[in-house]
Amino acid sequence: MTVTVRFAPSPTGYIHIGNTRTALFNWLFALKNDGRFILRFDDTDVERSKAEYAEAIATDLDWLGVKPDRVEQQSKRFAIYDAAVEKLKRAGLLYPAYETAEELERRRKLRLTRRLPPVYGREALKLTDADRAALEAEGRKPHWRFLLPNFKDDPFSPERTEVHWDDLVRGPQTVDLASMSDPVLVREDGTYLYTLPSVADDIDLSVTHIIRGDDHVTNTGAQIALFRALGAEPPAFGHHNLLTTISGEGLSKRSGALSVGSLREAGYEPMAIASLAVLIGTSENVIAAPDMAALATHFDPAATSKSSAKFDPAELDTLNRALIHALPFEAVRDRLAALGIEGEKAEAFWLAVRGNLTHVNDAAAWWRIVNEGAQSAPDLTPEDLTFVRQAFDLLPPEPWDRETWKIWTDAVKEATGRKGKALFMPLRLALTGLHSGPELADLLPLAGRERILARRP
Missing domain, CATH: 1.10.10.350 (Arc Repressor Mutant, subunit A)
Structure with missing residues:
Protein backbone atom coordinates (compact mmCIF):
# COMPACT_ATOMS: atom_id res chain seq x y z
CA MET A 1 0.00 0.00 0.00
CA THR A 2 1.35 3.38 -1.01
CA VAL A 3 0.74 6.06 1.60
CA THR A 4 -1.46 8.68 -0.07
CA VAL A 5 -2.47 11.97 1.53
CA ARG A 6 -4.30 14.99 0.26
CA PHE A 7 -4.56 18.71 0.95
CA ALA A 8 -8.00 19.94 -0.06
CA PRO A 9 -8.34 23.74 0.12
CA SER A 10 -11.37 25.61 -1.11
CA PRO A 11 -10.19 28.25 -3.62
CA THR A 12 -12.30 30.97 -2.01
CA GLY A 13 -9.35 33.01 -0.75
CA TYR A 14 -5.63 32.95 -0.16
CA ILE A 15 -4.21 30.29 2.13
CA HIS A 16 -2.89 31.49 5.47
CA ILE A 17 -0.38 30.04 7.89
CA GLY A 18 -3.07 27.78 9.41
CA ASN A 19 -3.93 26.22 6.05
CA THR A 20 -0.22 25.88 5.43
CA ARG A 21 0.13 23.85 8.63
CA THR A 22 -2.33 21.27 7.26
CA ALA A 23 -0.62 21.16 3.86
CA LEU A 24 2.80 20.71 5.45
CA PHE A 25 1.65 18.04 7.89
CA ASN A 26 0.42 16.04 4.91
CA TRP A 27 3.48 16.78 2.76
CA LEU A 28 5.95 15.79 5.48
CA PHE A 29 3.96 12.66 6.32
CA ALA A 30 4.16 11.62 2.67
CA LEU A 31 7.85 12.52 2.56
CA LYS A 32 8.65 10.40 5.61
CA ASN A 33 6.67 7.44 4.27
CA ASP A 34 7.74 7.62 0.62
CA GLY A 35 4.14 8.40 -0.21
CA ARG A 36 2.07 10.49 -2.59
CA PHE A 37 0.65 13.98 -2.03
CA ILE A 38 -2.53 15.06 -3.82
CA LEU A 39 -3.60 18.69 -4.11
CA ARG A 40 -7.38 18.65 -4.48
CA PHE A 41 -9.28 21.87 -4.94
CA ASP A 42 -12.67 21.63 -3.25
CA ASP A 43 -14.28 24.06 -5.66
CA THR A 44 -17.88 22.85 -5.78
CA ASP A 45 -18.96 26.26 -4.41
CA VAL A 46 -19.02 27.80 -7.88
CA GLU A 47 -20.07 31.25 -6.68
CA ARG A 48 -17.18 31.77 -4.26
CA SER A 49 -14.48 29.63 -5.88
CA LYS A 50 -12.18 31.54 -8.21
CA ALA A 51 -9.47 30.36 -10.58
CA GLU A 52 -7.11 33.09 -9.40
CA TYR A 53 -7.32 31.77 -5.84
CA ALA A 54 -6.54 28.24 -7.03
CA GLU A 55 -3.54 29.55 -8.97
CA ALA A 56 -2.36 31.53 -5.94
CA ILE A 57 -2.67 28.49 -3.67
CA ALA A 58 -0.66 26.36 -6.10
CA THR A 59 1.98 29.11 -6.33
CA ASP A 60 2.20 29.46 -2.55
CA LEU A 61 2.60 25.70 -2.06
CA ASP A 62 5.28 25.48 -4.73
CA TRP A 63 7.16 28.39 -3.16
CA LEU A 64 7.04 26.62 0.20
CA GLY A 65 8.50 23.49 -1.39
CA VAL A 66 5.33 21.39 -1.56
CA LYS A 67 5.27 19.56 -4.90
CA PRO A 68 2.02 17.65 -5.53
CA ASP A 69 2.13 14.30 -7.28
CA ARG A 70 -1.37 14.94 -8.59
CA VAL A 71 -3.76 17.88 -8.82
CA GLU A 72 -7.54 17.48 -8.97
CA GLN A 73 -10.57 19.78 -9.06
CA GLN A 74 -13.85 18.68 -7.58
CA SER A 75 -15.72 20.79 -10.12
CA LYS A 76 -14.59 18.28 -12.78
CA ARG A 77 -15.58 15.16 -10.82
CA PHE A 78 -19.36 15.43 -10.46
CA ALA A 79 -19.97 12.10 -12.18
CA ILE A 80 -18.26 10.38 -9.24
CA TYR A 81 -20.47 12.19 -6.74
CA ASP A 82 -23.63 11.50 -8.73
CA ALA A 83 -22.79 7.79 -8.75
CA ALA A 84 -22.22 7.83 -4.98
CA VAL A 85 -25.62 9.48 -4.45
CA GLU A 86 -27.37 6.85 -6.55
CA LYS A 87 -25.62 4.06 -4.66
CA LEU A 88 -26.79 5.48 -1.33
CA LYS A 89 -30.33 5.97 -2.59
CA ARG A 90 -30.54 2.39 -3.84
CA ALA A 91 -29.38 1.19 -0.44
CA GLY A 92 -32.04 3.30 1.30
CA LEU A 93 -29.36 5.34 3.06
CA LEU A 94 -30.13 8.73 1.51
CA TYR A 95 -33.60 10.11 2.06
CA PRO A 96 -35.37 13.34 1.08
CA ALA A 97 -36.32 15.89 3.74
CA TYR A 98 -38.36 19.04 3.22
CA GLU A 99 -38.10 21.07 6.43
CA THR A 100 -37.13 24.72 6.20
CA ALA A 101 -34.38 26.15 8.38
CA GLU A 102 -37.03 27.84 10.51
CA GLU A 103 -38.93 24.58 11.04
CA LEU A 104 -35.75 22.77 12.02
CA GLU A 105 -34.87 25.50 14.50
CA ARG A 106 -38.29 25.29 16.14
CA ARG A 107 -37.93 21.51 16.49
CA ARG A 108 -34.45 21.90 17.95
CA LYS A 109 -35.71 24.31 20.60
CA LEU A 110 -38.64 22.05 21.39
CA ARG A 111 -36.31 19.08 21.96
CA LEU A 112 -34.16 21.20 24.25
CA THR A 113 -37.19 22.19 26.36
CA ARG A 114 -37.97 18.49 26.73
CA ARG A 115 -34.35 17.86 27.76
CA LEU A 116 -33.73 15.78 24.67
CA PRO A 117 -30.56 16.03 22.55
CA PRO A 118 -31.06 18.63 19.77
CA VAL A 119 -30.67 16.15 16.92
CA TYR A 120 -32.86 15.70 13.88
CA GLY A 121 -35.78 13.37 14.68
CA ARG A 122 -35.97 11.82 11.20
CA GLU A 123 -39.51 13.09 10.71
CA ALA A 124 -38.97 13.03 6.96
CA LEU A 125 -38.83 9.22 7.05
CA LYS A 126 -42.50 9.19 8.09
CA LEU A 127 -43.62 11.02 4.96
CA THR A 128 -45.70 9.05 2.49
CA ASP A 129 -45.46 9.42 -1.26
CA ALA A 130 -48.60 11.56 -1.08
CA ASP A 131 -47.04 13.76 1.62
CA ARG A 132 -43.95 14.33 -0.49
CA ALA A 133 -46.00 15.06 -3.58
CA ALA A 134 -48.04 17.63 -1.64
CA LEU A 135 -44.93 19.34 -0.31
CA GLU A 136 -43.41 19.50 -3.76
CA ALA A 137 -46.67 20.87 -5.12
CA GLU A 138 -46.20 23.73 -2.65
CA GLY A 139 -42.87 24.43 -4.33
CA ARG A 140 -40.66 22.76 -1.77
CA LYS A 141 -37.60 20.90 -2.95
CA PRO A 142 -35.95 18.22 -0.84
CA HIS A 143 -32.52 18.20 0.67
CA TRP A 144 -31.06 14.74 1.16
CA ARG A 145 -29.87 13.28 4.46
CA PHE A 146 -27.57 10.33 5.09
CA LEU A 147 -29.18 7.76 7.39
CA LEU A 148 -26.62 7.12 10.10
CA PRO A 149 -26.27 3.48 11.23
CA ASN A 150 -27.14 4.24 14.85
CA PHE A 151 -30.13 1.90 15.33
CA LYS A 152 -30.94 -1.81 15.11
CA ASP A 153 -34.38 -2.10 13.52
CA ASP A 154 -36.19 1.18 14.18
CA PRO A 155 -34.58 4.40 12.89
CA PHE A 156 -36.75 6.32 15.35
CA SER A 157 -35.08 4.53 18.25
CA PRO A 158 -31.40 5.34 17.90
CA GLU A 159 -29.00 3.59 20.25
CA ARG A 160 -25.52 4.47 21.36
CA THR A 161 -23.33 3.49 18.42
CA GLU A 162 -19.65 4.10 18.94
CA VAL A 163 -17.22 4.73 16.12
CA HIS A 164 -13.59 4.34 17.10
CA TRP A 165 -10.36 5.32 15.42
CA ASP A 166 -6.76 5.66 16.52
CA ASP A 167 -5.99 9.26 15.63
CA LEU A 168 -2.48 9.90 14.30
CA VAL A 169 -2.29 13.02 16.47
CA ARG A 170 -4.78 12.65 19.30
CA GLY A 171 -4.63 8.91 19.95
CA PRO A 172 -7.75 6.75 20.53
CA GLN A 173 -10.98 8.61 19.71
CA THR A 174 -14.66 7.73 20.06
CA VAL A 175 -17.76 9.33 18.56
CA ASP A 176 -21.33 8.26 19.34
CA LEU A 177 -23.42 8.35 16.16
CA ALA A 178 -26.60 8.51 18.25
CA SER A 179 -25.55 11.99 19.40
CA MET A 180 -25.56 13.28 15.83
CA SER A 181 -28.17 14.37 13.32
CA ASP A 182 -28.27 12.63 9.97
CA PRO A 183 -26.01 14.90 7.92
CA VAL A 184 -27.33 16.68 4.86
CA LEU A 185 -25.29 15.61 1.84
CA VAL A 186 -27.23 17.30 -0.97
CA ARG A 187 -28.84 20.74 -0.79
CA GLU A 188 -32.29 21.69 -2.12
CA ASP A 189 -30.71 23.06 -5.30
CA GLY A 190 -28.90 19.78 -5.95
CA THR A 191 -25.45 21.04 -4.98
CA TYR A 192 -23.26 18.98 -2.70
CA LEU A 193 -22.11 19.84 0.77
CA TYR A 194 -18.51 19.13 1.74
CA THR A 195 -18.94 15.62 3.12
CA LEU A 196 -20.06 13.52 0.16
CA PRO A 197 -17.62 14.80 -2.49
CA SER A 198 -14.78 14.61 0.02
CA VAL A 199 -15.47 10.98 0.94
CA ALA A 200 -16.16 9.95 -2.66
CA ASP A 201 -12.89 11.53 -3.78
CA ASP A 202 -10.90 9.94 -0.97
CA ILE A 203 -12.22 6.56 -2.07
CA ASP A 204 -11.60 7.15 -5.77
CA LEU A 205 -8.11 8.58 -5.22
CA SER A 206 -7.12 5.80 -2.80
CA VAL A 207 -6.32 8.21 0.03
CA THR A 208 -4.86 6.22 2.92
CA HIS A 209 -4.39 8.95 5.54
CA ILE A 210 -6.42 12.11 6.17
CA ILE A 211 -4.58 14.72 8.23
CA ARG A 212 -6.53 17.88 8.95
CA GLY A 213 -7.44 20.43 11.63
CA ASP A 214 -9.09 19.31 14.84
CA ASP A 215 -12.21 21.31 13.98
CA HIS A 216 -13.12 18.22 11.91
CA VAL A 217 -12.96 15.71 14.77
CA THR A 218 -16.74 15.66 15.29
CA ASN A 219 -17.30 15.09 11.56
CA THR A 220 -15.17 11.97 11.50
CA GLY A 221 -17.70 9.54 12.94
CA ALA A 222 -20.29 10.30 10.25
CA GLN A 223 -17.61 10.25 7.54
CA ILE A 224 -16.37 6.84 8.64
CA ALA A 225 -19.95 5.61 8.43
CA LEU A 226 -20.26 7.10 4.94
CA PHE A 227 -17.04 5.41 3.78
CA ARG A 228 -18.47 2.07 4.85
CA ALA A 229 -21.88 2.79 3.33
CA LEU A 230 -20.09 3.33 0.01
CA GLY A 231 -18.28 0.01 0.39
CA ALA A 232 -14.86 1.34 1.33
CA GLU A 233 -12.62 0.89 4.34
CA PRO A 234 -12.02 4.29 5.97
CA PRO A 235 -8.52 5.74 5.82
CA ALA A 236 -6.51 6.58 8.94
CA PHE A 237 -7.29 9.98 10.43
CA GLY A 238 -5.17 12.58 12.18
CA HIS A 239 -6.42 15.88 13.61
CA HIS A 240 -3.83 18.51 14.48
CA ASN A 241 -4.38 21.54 16.66
CA LEU A 242 -5.28 24.86 15.06
CA LEU A 243 -3.21 28.01 14.90
CA THR A 244 -4.54 31.35 16.08
CA THR A 245 -3.20 34.89 16.01
CA ILE A 246 -1.15 36.05 18.99
CA SER A 247 -4.37 37.53 20.44
CA GLY A 248 -6.10 34.15 20.16
CA GLU A 249 -8.28 34.95 17.14
CA GLY A 250 -8.91 32.31 14.50
CA LEU A 251 -7.32 32.67 11.09
CA SER A 252 -9.47 33.30 8.04
CA LYS A 253 -8.85 33.20 4.31
CA ARG A 254 -11.35 36.01 3.91
CA SER A 255 -9.50 38.36 6.22
CA GLY A 256 -6.14 37.56 4.65
CA ALA A 257 -4.59 37.31 8.13
CA LEU A 258 -1.06 35.93 7.87
CA SER A 259 -1.57 34.76 4.29
CA VAL A 260 1.37 32.98 2.70
CA GLY A 261 1.42 35.55 -0.09
CA SER A 262 1.65 38.49 2.33
CA LEU A 263 4.42 36.78 4.31
CA ARG A 264 6.34 36.10 1.09
CA GLU A 265 5.97 39.75 0.04
CA ALA A 266 7.19 40.81 3.48
CA GLY A 267 10.45 39.02 2.74
CA TYR A 268 10.19 35.86 4.82
CA GLU A 269 12.00 32.72 3.73
CA PRO A 270 9.79 29.71 2.85
CA MET A 271 11.56 27.45 5.34
CA ALA A 272 11.08 29.97 8.15
CA ILE A 273 7.34 29.86 7.51
CA ALA A 274 7.32 26.08 7.10
CA SER A 275 9.39 25.50 10.24
CA LEU A 276 7.16 27.63 12.45
CA ALA A 277 3.92 26.38 10.88
CA VAL A 278 4.90 22.75 11.56
CA LEU A 279 6.76 22.89 14.88
CA ILE A 280 4.77 25.46 16.85
CA GLY A 281 2.33 23.81 19.22
CA THR A 282 4.31 20.57 19.36
CA SER A 283 6.73 19.10 21.85
CA GLU A 284 9.54 19.67 19.34
CA ASN A 285 11.82 22.68 19.68
CA VAL A 286 10.98 25.35 17.12
CA ILE A 287 14.10 25.54 14.99
CA ALA A 288 14.82 26.95 11.55
CA ALA A 289 15.11 23.85 9.37
CA PRO A 290 17.19 24.58 6.25
CA ASP A 291 15.10 22.34 3.99
CA MET A 292 12.13 19.97 3.97
CA ALA A 293 14.25 16.88 4.51
CA ALA A 294 15.63 18.41 7.70
CA LEU A 295 12.17 19.52 8.82
CA ALA A 296 10.86 15.99 8.26
CA THR A 297 13.31 14.64 10.82
CA HIS A 298 11.66 16.88 13.45
CA PHE A 299 8.10 16.12 12.34
CA ASP A 300 6.02 13.74 14.40
CA PRO A 301 2.21 14.10 14.29
CA ALA A 302 1.89 12.46 17.70
CA ALA A 303 4.06 15.22 19.23
CA THR A 304 1.36 17.80 18.54
CA SER A 305 -0.44 19.41 21.47
CA LYS A 306 -4.21 19.06 21.75
CA SER A 307 -4.66 22.76 22.53
CA SER A 308 -4.47 25.51 19.92
CA ALA A 309 -1.16 27.25 19.29
CA LYS A 310 -0.61 31.00 18.90
CA PHE A 311 1.34 32.12 15.87
CA ASP A 312 3.70 34.93 16.87
CA PRO A 313 5.29 36.80 13.93
CA ALA A 314 8.18 37.72 16.24
CA GLU A 315 9.13 34.04 16.27
CA LEU A 316 9.05 34.10 12.49
CA ASP A 317 11.57 36.94 12.52
CA THR A 318 13.88 34.90 14.74
CA LEU A 319 13.73 31.89 12.43
CA ASN A 320 14.13 34.04 9.34
CA ARG A 321 17.28 35.63 10.74
CA ALA A 322 18.73 32.23 11.56
CA LEU A 323 18.18 31.03 8.00
CA ILE A 324 19.53 34.20 6.36
CA HIS A 325 22.64 34.25 8.51
CA ALA A 326 23.55 30.84 7.08
CA LEU A 327 22.67 31.47 3.43
CA PRO A 328 25.64 31.25 1.05
CA PHE A 329 26.04 33.86 -1.63
CA GLU A 330 25.07 31.42 -4.39
CA ALA A 331 21.63 30.97 -2.79
CA VAL A 332 20.86 34.69 -2.95
CA ARG A 333 22.87 35.86 -5.95
CA ASP A 334 19.85 36.45 -8.19
CA ARG A 335 17.78 38.07 -5.44
CA LEU A 336 20.62 40.46 -4.64
CA ALA A 337 21.07 41.29 -8.32
CA ALA A 338 17.38 42.21 -8.46
CA LEU A 339 18.12 44.69 -5.66
CA GLY A 340 21.00 46.16 -7.66
CA ILE A 341 23.64 44.38 -5.58
CA GLU A 342 26.05 42.85 -8.07
CA GLY A 343 29.60 43.05 -9.27
CA GLU A 344 32.93 41.88 -7.93
CA LYS A 345 32.20 43.05 -4.37
CA ALA A 346 28.72 41.51 -4.13
CA GLU A 347 29.80 38.25 -2.49
CA ALA A 348 32.09 39.91 0.05
CA PHE A 349 29.31 42.39 0.80
CA TRP A 350 26.77 39.60 1.41
CA LEU A 351 29.09 37.73 3.73
CA ALA A 352 29.71 40.98 5.62
CA VAL A 353 26.08 42.00 6.14
CA ARG A 354 23.99 38.78 6.27
CA GLY A 355 24.50 38.40 10.00
CA ASN A 356 22.65 41.68 10.56
CA LEU A 357 19.64 41.05 8.34
CA THR A 358 16.11 39.89 9.11
CA HIS A 359 15.13 39.71 5.44
CA VAL A 360 17.29 39.42 2.32
CA ASN A 361 15.79 42.68 1.03
CA ASP A 362 17.29 44.47 4.05
CA ALA A 363 20.65 44.14 2.31
CA ALA A 364 19.67 46.98 -0.03
CA ALA A 365 19.89 49.53 2.79
CA TRP A 366 23.40 48.40 3.68
CA TRP A 367 24.43 48.48 0.01
CA ARG A 368 23.41 52.14 -0.07
CA ILE A 369 25.34 52.83 3.13
CA VAL A 370 28.48 51.15 1.76
CA ASN A 371 28.31 53.10 -1.48
CA GLU A 372 26.74 56.39 -0.39
CA GLY A 373 27.26 56.66 3.33
CA ALA A 374 24.76 57.56 6.04
CA GLN A 375 21.32 58.45 4.71
CA SER A 376 21.10 61.35 7.17
CA ALA A 377 23.62 63.48 9.00
CA PRO A 378 25.02 61.62 12.03
CA ASP A 379 23.92 62.93 15.41
CA LEU A 380 27.29 63.81 16.97
CA THR A 381 28.04 65.95 19.99
Missing part, protein backbone atom coordinates in the same frame (compact mmCIF):
# COMPACT_ATOMS: atom_id res chain seq x y z
CA PRO A 382 30.49 68.83 19.46
CA GLU A 383 33.21 66.82 21.22
CA ASP A 384 32.54 63.74 19.06
CA LEU A 385 32.48 65.90 15.93
CA THR A 386 35.95 67.21 16.71
CA PHE A 387 37.14 63.70 17.45
CA VAL A 388 35.74 62.27 14.19
CA ARG A 389 37.36 65.01 12.10
CA GLN A 390 40.70 64.26 13.72
CA ALA A 391 40.17 60.55 13.09
CA PHE A 392 39.47 61.10 9.41
CA ASP A 393 42.77 62.92 9.10
CA LEU A 394 44.44 59.67 10.21
CA LEU A 395 42.91 57.40 7.56
CA PRO A 396 45.62 55.03 6.28
CA PRO A 397 46.49 54.89 2.59
CA GLU A 398 45.19 52.17 0.28
CA PRO A 399 45.21 49.29 -0.50
CA TRP A 400 42.67 48.42 2.18
CA ASP A 401 41.70 45.05 3.58
CA ARG A 402 40.12 43.70 6.74
CA GLU A 403 43.13 44.81 8.82
CA THR A 404 42.67 48.45 7.80
CA TRP A 405 40.04 49.08 10.50
CA LYS A 406 42.39 47.97 13.28
CA ILE A 407 45.32 49.93 11.84
CA TRP A 408 43.16 53.05 11.66
CA THR A 409 41.58 52.76 15.11
CA ASP A 410 44.93 51.97 16.73
CA ALA A 411 46.31 55.19 15.27
CA VAL A 412 43.25 57.15 16.39
CA LYS A 413 43.48 55.68 19.89
CA GLU A 414 47.11 56.69 20.17
CA ALA A 415 46.46 60.21 18.89
CA THR A 416 43.34 60.98 20.92
CA GLY A 417 43.51 58.76 23.95
CA ARG A 418 39.98 57.51 23.32
CA LYS A 419 39.14 53.84 23.59
CA GLY A 420 36.19 51.47 23.74
CA LYS A 421 32.73 52.81 22.98
CA ALA A 422 33.91 56.41 23.10
CA LEU A 423 36.22 55.63 20.20
CA PHE A 424 34.17 53.23 18.10
CA MET A 425 30.62 54.63 18.34
CA PRO A 426 31.30 58.12 16.89
CA LEU A 427 33.17 56.50 14.01
CA ARG A 428 30.32 54.05 13.37
CA LEU A 429 27.82 56.93 13.36
CA ALA A 430 29.97 58.94 10.97
CA LEU A 431 30.44 56.02 8.60
CA THR A 432 26.96 54.46 8.64
CA GLY A 433 24.59 56.80 10.48
CA LEU A 434 23.55 53.88 12.72
CA HIS A 435 24.44 52.70 16.19
CA SER A 436 24.85 49.06 15.18
CA GLY A 437 25.46 46.94 12.14
CA PRO A 438 27.99 44.73 10.39
CA GLU A 439 31.64 44.71 11.36
CA LEU A 440 33.27 47.93 10.16
CA ALA A 441 36.40 45.92 9.44
CA ASP A 442 34.38 44.27 6.66
CA LEU A 443 32.60 47.39 5.41
CA LEU A 444 35.65 49.66 5.21
CA PRO A 445 37.41 47.90 2.29
CA LEU A 446 34.08 47.52 0.48
CA ALA A 447 33.53 51.29 0.52
CA GLY A 448 37.14 52.24 -0.24
CA ARG A 449 39.15 55.25 0.92
CA GLU A 450 37.64 57.77 -1.49
CA ARG A 451 34.06 57.06 -0.39
CA ILE A 452 35.02 57.02 3.27
CA LEU A 453 36.81 60.37 3.00
CA ALA A 454 33.67 61.83 1.46
CA ARG A 455 31.89 61.12 4.76
CA ARG A 456 34.15 63.40 6.79
CA PRO A 457 31.73 65.65 8.71
